[in-house]
Amino acid sequence: MRYALFLGCTTPARQMNYEQSSRAVAEALGVEFIDLPFGCCGFPLEPLDRVRALAMAAQNLRIAAEEGLDIVALCSACAESLVKARWLLSREEGVLRRVNRVLKGELGVEYGGETPRVLHYARMLHEEVGLERIREAVERPLEGLRVAVHYGCHYMRPSEVYEGFEDPERPRSLDELVEATGAESVDYPGKMECCGGALLAMSERIAREMAAGKLRRLSDLGVDALILICPFCAIMYDRYQTLILEEGRVPVLYYPQLLGLALGLKPEELGFDLNAVSVEGLLEKVGAR
Amino acid sequence: MFVDVGEFDARFLRKLKGEFDESHLACFQCGVCSASCPVIGIEAGFNPRRLVKMARLGLKRLTLSSEYIWLCSMCFLCGERCPQGVRIPEVMTALRNLAVEEGYIPEPMKRIRRLLSEAGRLYPIDDFTAEERTDRGLPQIEAEPGFVKRLTGAKP
Helix, strand or coil, X not given: CEEEEECCCHHHHHCHHHHHHHHHHHXXXXXXXXXXXXXXXXXXXXXXXXXXXXXXXXXXXXXXXXXXXXXXXXXXXXXXXXXXXXXXXXXXXXXXXXXXXXXXXXXXXXXXXCCCCEEEHHHHHHHHHCHHHHHHHCXXXXXXXXXXXXXXXXXXXXXXXXXXXXXXXXXXXXXXXXXXXXXXXXXXXXXXXXXXXXXXXXXXXXXXXXXXXXXXXXHHHCCCEEEECCHHHHHHHHHCHHHHCCCCCCCEEEHHHHHXXXXXXXXXXXXXXXXXXXXXXXXXXXXXX | CCCCHHHCCHHHHHXXXXXXXXXXXXXXCCCHHHHHCCCCCCCCXXXXXXXXXXXXXCCXXXXXXXXXHHCCCCCCHHHHHCCCCCCHHHHHHHHHHXXXXXXXXXXXXXXXXXXXXXHCCCCCCCHHHHHHHHHCCCCCCCCCCHHHHHHHCXXX
């Protein structure tokens, strides 16, 4: 299994624990990542100019197509942006023409319908590696650990562009991935809430309040950890948690950090030193300290 | 808020219709979008049903100058639930793009465009970051992707 790894903007600069754990876990499972000269997925530019945003996504698709590689994205917003561009450009000729006008004018290239598949990292684990192989690779079952999963939004919505992957309101894949480690995925009110991350630039107040609701409920519920698969969600639930909750803080782990522990990897290989909310108690509980 | 329907602007309506997504034409104002919205409970003035209605009435100035078109969190839940298949987040994007064309650009959005067109990244890979990546055994990556700068465009 060989993929082009799409890092996005946030992860390689501000959430290196996600990148570090994702690479370590992939290696442990025999998944090879190739680094290509990708750039912004287009998502931040969409509110300003959707044609240019699509052109940016299309150029990234071209870069992967030239190498004949499918893309694995760490950030859910990047995944959605690339999946949507691929979907839209294969259906809407008018949009394709407008996008190609920009690509031609700025870069002298055209999007010719090259269509590498684009998978979120968690989806790649679920669909390509598979739960069976993950279960077999577990060396330190995380039994007794009760965690809450947060899907976020762009991992499976808009469902139209994801073409039947996951239920847009009752997804299961992340719960199943968690259960493959031996941990329990608990149901909780507000499981499908939005983290507010996409509003952070426009209104810190609204974004923070959106994140606060889920954090307070999880704190009351007393789960061992909140499990994420997107750097935007981590900024809201991990970084901002230190401003939102004075006490009863909830450790926040990226799924590959959780899986990495189950695979027997060392905490230092999984970038835990960069988690904002302390994870020491959890590491002790699973016997990694 | 008082709405003067006399401000109807037919050219704005045609332009909105000409954007990629015409799904908003099917809106019958049931309000499932607003009932599903995670933002409305925090910012009561934000109301997707109302914004779609204002746009459908051709109220160009009121719609495009409204700060509310920038407060959709893009969770896509409303679009999943709309019984008429209106892609509400796509409508928000179309309205934002048209607002930008008219010069209504919030400061944070100007900053995003500046970062992408000048640095090619939202978060720079400066020397400090590059060093930390090396320490962690992570590969070096393109600090300033040139195609991102060019594709962002330099409009103020």
